[in-house]
Amino acid sequence: MPTTETFYEVMRRQGITRRSFLKFCSLTATALGLRPAYAAQLVQAMETKPRIPVLWLHGLECTCCSESFIRSAHPLVKDVMLSMISLDYDDTIMAASGHQAEAIVAEIRQKYKGNYILAVEGNPPLNQDGMSCIIAGRPFLEQLKEAAADCKAIISWGSCASWGCVQAAHPNPTQAVPVHHVIHDKPIIKVPGCPPIAEVMTAVVTFMLTFDRIPELDRQGRPKMFYGQRIHDKCYRRGHFDAGQFVESWDDEGARRGYCLYKMGCKGPTTYNACSNTRWNNGVSFPIQSGHGCIGCSEDGFWDKGSFYDHVTDTRVFGVELNADRMGFAAAGTVGAAVVAHAAASAIKRARKPGQFGDQEPDKTKGQGTAGNDQTGERS
Amino acid sequence: MSTAVPTVKRTAVYVYEAPLRAWHWINALSITILAITGYLIANPLPTLSGATSDHYLMGYIRFAHFAAAYVFAVGFIFRLYWAMVGNRWSRQLFALPFWRRRFWIELWHEVRWYAFLEPEPRKCIGHNPLAHLFMVVIITVGGIVMMFTGFALYSEQAGLGSWQDRWFGWVIPFVGQSQDVRMWHHWGIWVISIFVMLHVYTAIREDILSRQSLISTMVSGWRMFKDDRP
Amino acid sequence: MSIETPNGFTLDNSGTRIVVDPVTRIEGHMRCEVNLDANNVIRNAVSTGTMWRGLEVILKGRDPRDAWAFTERICGVCTGTHALTSVRAVEDALGIQIPENASTIRNIMQLTLQSHDHLVHFYHLHALDWVDVVSALKADPKATSTLAQSISKWPQSSPGWFRDVQNRLKRFVESGQLGPFMNGYWGNPAYKLPPEANLMAVAHYLETLDFQREIVKIHTVYGGKNPHPNWLVGGVPCAINLDGTGAVGAVNMERLNLVSSIIDRTIDFIDQVYIPDLLAIASFYKDWTYGEGLSSRSVMSYGDIPERANDNTAANQLLPRGAIINGNLQEVHDLDLRDPAQVQELVAHSWYRYPDEQKGLHPWDGITEPDFWLGPNTVGTKRKIEAIDEGAKYSWIKAPRWRGHAMEVGPLARWVIGYAKGIPEFKEQVEKVLTDLNLPVTALFSTLGRTVARGLEASWAVHKLRYFQDKLVANLKAGDSSTANTDKWDPDTWPREAKGVGTTEAPRGALGHWIVIKKGRIENYQAVVPTTWNGSPRDPAGNIGAFEAALMNTPVAVPDQPLEILRTLHSFDPCLACSTH
Numbered sequence A: 001m002p003t004t005e006t007f008y009e010v011m012r013r014q015g016i017t018r019r020s021f022l023k024f025c026s027l028t029a030t031a032l033g034l035r036p037a038y039a040a041q042l043v044q045a046m047e048t049k050p051r052i053p054v055l056w057l058h059g060l061e062c063t064c065c066s067e068s069f070i071r072s073a074h075p076l077v078k079d080v081m082l083s084m085i086s087l088d089y090d091d092t093i094m095a096a097s098g099h100q101a102e103a104i105v106a107e108i109r110q111k112y113k114g115n116y117i118l119a120v121e122g123n124p125p126l127n128q129d130g131m132s133c134i135i136a137g138r139p140f141l142e143q144l145k146e147a148a149a150d151c152k153a154i155i156s157w158g159s160c161a162s163w164g165c166v167q168a169a170h171p172n173p174t175q176a177v178p179v180h181h182v183i184h185d186k187p188i189i190k191v192p193g194c195p196p197i198a199e200v201m202t203a204v205v206t207f208m209l210t211f212d213r214i215p216e217l218d219r220q221g222r223p224k225m226f227y228g229q230r231i232h233d234k235c236y237r238r239g240h241f242d243a244g245q246f247v248e249s250w251d252d253e254g255a256r257r258g259y260c261l262y263k264m265g266c267k268g269p270t271t272y273n274a275c276s277n278t279r280w281n282n283g284v285s286f287p288i289q290s291g292h293g294c295i296g297c298s299e300d301g302f303w304d305k306g307s308f309y310d311h312v313t314d315t316r317v318f319g320v321e322l323n324a325d326r327m328g329f330a331a332a333g334t335v336g337a338a339v340v341a342h343a344a345a346s347a348i349k350r351a352r353k354p355g356q357f358g359d360q361e362p363d364k365t366k367g368q369g370t371a372g373n374d375q376t377g378e379r380s
Numbered sequence B: 001m002s003t004a005v006p007t008v009k010r011t012a013v014y015v016y017e018a019p020l021r022a023w024h025w026i027n028a029l030s031i032t033i034l035a036i037t038g039y040l041i042a043n044p045l046p047t048l049s050g051a052t053s054d055h056y057l058m059g060y061i062r063f064a065h066f067a068a069a070y071v072f073a074v075g076f077i078f079r080l081y082w083a084m085v086g087n088r089w090s091r092q093l094f095a096l097p098f099w100r101r102r103f104w105i106e107l108w109h110e111v112r113w114y115a116f117l118e119p120e121p122r123k124c125i126g127h128n129p130l131a132h133l134f135m136v137v138i139i140t141v142g143g144i145v146m147m148f149t150g151f152a153l154y155s156e157q158a159g160l161g162s163w164q165d166r167w168f169g170w171v172i173p174f175v176g177q178s179q180d181v182r183m184w185h186h187w188g189i190w191v192i193s194i195f196v197m198l199h200v201y202t203a204i205r206e207d208i209l210s211r212q213s214l215i216s217t218m219v220s221g222w223r224m225f226k227d228d229r230p
Numbered sequence C: 001m002s003i004e005t006p007n008g009f010t011l012d013n014s015g016t017r018i019v020v021d022p023v024t025r026i027e028g029h030m031r032c033e034v035n036l037d038a039n040n041v042i043r044n045a046v047s048t049g050t051m052w053r054g055l056e057v058i059l060k061g062r063d064p065r066d067a068w069a070f071t072e073r074i075c076g077v078c079t080g081t082h083a084l085t086s087v088r089a090v091e092d093a094l095g096i097q098i099p100e101n102a103s104t105i106r107n108i109m110q111l112t113l114q115s116h117d118h119l120v121h122f123y124h125l126h127a128l129d130w131v132d133v134v135s136a137l138k139a140d141p142k143a144t145s146t147l148a149q150s151i152s153k154w155p156q157s158s159p160g161w162f163r164d165v166q167n168r169l170k171r172f173v174e175s176g177q178l179g180p181f182m183n184g185y186w187g188n189p190a191y192k193l194p195p196e197a198n199l200m201a202v203a204h205y206l207e208t209l210d211f212q213r214e215i216v217k218i219h220t221v222y223g224g225k226n227p228h229p230n231w232l233v234g235g236v237p238c239a240i241n242l243d244g245t246g247a248v249g250a251v252n253m254e255r256l257n258l259v260s261s262i263i264d265r266t267i268d269f270i271d272q273v274y275i276p277d278l279l280a281i282a283s284f285y286k287d288w289t290y291g292e293g294l295s296s297r298s299v300m301s302y303g304d305i306p307e308r309a310n311d312n313t314a315a316n317q318l319l320p321r322g323a324i325i326n327g328n329l330q331e332v333h334d335l336d337l338r339d340p341a342q343v344q345e346l347v348a349h350s351w352y353r354y355p356d357e358q359k360g361l362h363p364w365d366g367i368t369e370p371d372f373w374l375g376p377n378t379v380g381t382k383r384k385i386e387a388i389d390e391g392a393k394y395s396w397i398k399a400p401r402w403r404g405h406a407m408e409v410g411p412l413a414r415w416v417i418g419y420a421k422g423i424p425e426f427k428e429q430v431e432k433v434l435t436d437l438n439l440p441v442t443a444l445f446s447t448l449g450r451t452v453a454r455g456l457e458a459s460w461a462v463h464k465l466r467y468f469q470d471k472l473v474a475n476l477k478a479g480d481s482s483t484a485n486t487d488k489w490d491p492d493t494w495p496r497e498a499k500g501v502g503t504t505e506a507p508r509g510a511l512g513h514w515i516v517i518k519k520g521r522i523e524n525y526q527a528v529v530p531t532t533w534n535g536s537p538r539d540p541a542g543n544i545g546a547f548e549a550a551l552m553n554t555p556v557a558v559p560d561q562p563l564e565i566l567r568t569l570h571s572f573d574p575c576l577a578c579s580t581h
């Protein structure tokens, strides 16, 4: 009877020697930023574990997270799929369709109860009876809840599953909601980004397989290892920011010299992601390196924070969009003018009615000191 | 000592004790620096030419902002302490007797005075009710908001696990996300600037028109009344 | 119970109803229902787009300069094409001219997408309709090597290479954890390849999975990442600095070399792996002639890949523009996308509301207002559909029409139009393939023809990639390194009201975005997308769309295993997130 094989066995039968297997483990450990001692743990884990089943569901999304995933260079996604996990359900690549596909969810739920990972790309809509995302004739929400019921943990891929993303942008016509709004009883690891970086995605999976636990998460449920700092904290253009050297308009001298993109609306200072370190597509570049500011794609609701090209972005309050500086200057100007006018009026009034308006000899009938008769200088 | 002599009417009261006055001017200075540097953080000066390593303009501006921010925050804490040990007027900044009918009546009177509907204001030893209201809302509440959002922003550079993060990091998801925090913090500049404009104007105006001293009070601590009527 | 559609199909909804939901190996969510007659031949086909996000609603009131980022998220598979379409629409509305380099780089981005998307579609979304993975286990690696070497000079073709792949596959299957291959239709009689061809294809399925990540690095260089690279109204965001101070912070020689080397390797991969595999597989399926649909009758292409910047005439587009209707290949009609009578969308059978649902609306006047309900003949309930009622509203896809005609768009449409126009690049390639496979020109109009046209186009695109990269360098040599025009960047320079249309030829076909700008904000935004055309439901007149038409009259070998349905649907490379947006 066929038994599930371990990662180590998989590598051995691919003709990989034990020596290079060990090297792989220590490289992986380094890539994950772990102490060398962890390499041994990695070896042990890879040698003994069968491939963990993964159900990868798709709600309202653009499939970009899947596209990103298959761009992973280390590990290669081929190796992830053939040797590390068992990607039993993923409607973008699976061979089966229709009821044969749906049967898989039921089978995995029952066979691997409490032992499979649920990966979610996209999110469920609640409007239109949930039928703006239909799977097998039913709302996606139902498939999601069923698959979640018996899983070990959930990975919320991308900004869709983590926050809601583009379909949840104002006015969110389908009432799309992130996974944690509808699933409350399972650990959820958010891996935001629109999409997330491929190697970040595979590293999160590899981490869980290797260490048999969920990576350390921040307040909002994101792995600290990749989302603990802002783009701005590790941006290579930061020197120009600190120096006060900015791109002032597209394709100007500053742009050609790689100055800071802050004035072009770069959201690096308000965005938690690994782009400025891990970079994209096996380290080739990342948005800022290629001349466009960060648009904040891994942040909650980044679509509704005003233009991608402003630093001081509009604030949406009570359904109106206001810009702090535009409003501020207008208000300060108005108040300034009012003050001048008020001062002038006060002066005129005082000149016209000396001794009456705010002068030494005021109207005798008026006036009650606020502090009344208990005015004292002593401490009370 | 002599009870036979009729009591002289008080024309001056010692209202603002020295530490409070010192705080006032330090605070005024720090807020001015915060507003200017804050504005420049959001809207940086034109690009400097020359070698990058020769410049640190944004760095200095931000440093000045953070330095002033710490002065502001420490000052605020000191001010809280002083409210406990200082005289009764030192408490006004943190206590608004909004439950008292009289407060609102007098506030209304003050509004009418500014609208030229009353010929003269009332006398106040502490703040007049209108100023009192603004000071509590803008300086106390507003100051707290600025400190919470400011330190939350600071925690982003201090890093996860820093004391700023542990104390104020929660503000970020509470408000939404980092950009929201920045923008609400940014709105603060305008709220406070407008307060300062009005505050300085009224301070000067009332010094001239009202029945008591204002500016010199914040210098010497003594409130001088210009008349002896109640 | 049979009815004639105005576009010439006989629908009969008696017989057995077969439901495929979800249709997998596509982008997004889709459902398909067909009626089989007593001989298991499809006599009625119903295709349903089963998702909607409302991007057109979300775009209202936003800054037009931001629109590219929103529309790019319509789809991560054809990533970038919506963004390009969007910046073109905004530039059209505001009369913005872009620098020559920007146009060239945009072409490079678009051709990179074409090459990548077609390649991945063939191996990862389509191949399993033709290739039996399990049968590959029976192959002789030596014979596989002989086969591979007889059709291509691709170096990774030794018997040992194929044996390793086969061993890996064997252990994978034996593990009992079949992963994505679980519950596939292995052994179905509709699979025709010998085991050796299956093994070769499976080996290349894995090899392509590794290689495809290389291609997209071109997007990463010019756009900062892939998927979802960055774009800019007025040009491209990447500045070029060849040898000045700070050149390392811009596109420089090293970056140009990186792109160049990727292009070379991609040319080799497509010409030495994809094309030989495609032709080899096709040669085993020559008898499977189904899937004609609208391809022989009504096809359309907007044209794309402008040779020179800022010239939107048909003559300046390297991918042809035009429409063929009623099967008359002698006449290629010109298109005017501003003409309110040409492109229109109808919603009589779509889950949207119009004031008058008998009439179509030109996209500048388009309305997107959801209206989900099911017809009286639905089997099941509102939240559990067992069989849909195609007499009522039945899809989230709108029904676009060109002068009232349902049209097929995509690589096949482009190649048919190029062929009909007699453009040598297209005509010669088509004729060569037909001769190689010994097939008449009519064979083009089929599921197989669609799949072959896509391959031809991938090869065309990657060679054009070389051409434009060289052109970029030539222009830099001539001293022009500008990449953006910022004259109209500031909204204060815009007219109070403006209307624009932008188009591209996306991998899946003709894509158009129509924008109305008012006081610096988006007043209306409408996208009519390739899969909106192909996946279109019926219109009030009863015309069926390209998916439904192509499924008609196809025999299904095993009714419980919808292999043939998947095969034909996949030949369009359906993208449902795109279609409904």
Ligand code: HEM
Binding pocket: A269, A311, A312, B031, B034, B035, B037, B038, B039, B041, B042, B062, B065, B066, B069, B070, B072, B073, B146, B147, B149, B150, B151, B153, B154, B182, B183, B185, B186, B188, B189, B192
């Ligand atoms: C009256 C009080 C304050 C005013 C008017 C003020 C104003 C501002 C403004 C306008 C900004 C720019 C926001 C933007 O990016 O658009 C800013 C940034 C900032 N402020 Fe304040 N601020 C005040 C108090 C504070 C305090 C108490 C702190 C505490 C540490 C603080 C910390 C910061 C930080 C960390 C930033 C971000 C700077 C950067 O990351 O470059 N601020 N402030």
Ligand code: HEM
Binding pocket: B020, B024, B027, B028, B029, B031, B032, B089, B090, B092, B093, B126, B127, B128, B131, B135, B139, B196, B199, B200, B203, B204, B214, B215, B216, B217, B218
């Ligand atoms: C950034 C600028 C300033 C800020 C934030 C500020 C803030 C304050 C605050 C919070 C108080 C209440 C003190 C307390 O009750 O503890 C106060 C009182 C006062 N401030 Fe300022 N101040 C500023 C500038 C000025 C200036 C420039 C003047 C003089 C022209 C001034 C004159 C006064 C006076 C006269 C009082 C006492 C008001 C009264 O007696 O009711 N302030 N100020």
Ligand code: NFV
Binding pocket: C027, C074, C075, C076, C077, C078, C081, C082, C506, C507, C508, C509, C511, C529, C530, C531, C532, C574, C575, C576, C577, C578, C579
């Ligand atoms: N249909 C479609 Fe697309 C394409 N190609 C876009 O316009 O795939 Ni998502």
Ligand code: SF4
Binding pocket: A061, A062, A063, A064, A065, A121, A122, A157, A158, A159, A160, A161, A165, A166, A193, A194, A195, A196, C073, C076
């Ligand atoms: S998070 Fe962004 S990239 Fe991922 S599926 Fe959603 S829209 Fe696409």
Ligand code: SF4
Binding pocket: A231, A232, A233, A235, A236, A237, A238, A239, A241, A259, A260, A261, A262, A266, A267, A268, A269, A288, A293, A294
């Ligand atoms: S480019 Fe963006 S992330 Fe980088 S330093 Fe400038 S503002 Fe920060």
Ligand code: F3S
Binding pocket: A193, A194, A231, A271, A273, A275, A276, A286, A287, A288, A293, A294, A295, A296, A297, A298, C225
């Ligand atoms: S836009 Fe997204 S990809 Fe990275 S640099 Fe910003 S988080």
Ligand SMILES: [Mg+2]
Binding pocket: C056, C398, C526, C527, C528, C529, C580, C581
């Ligand atoms: Mg549309």
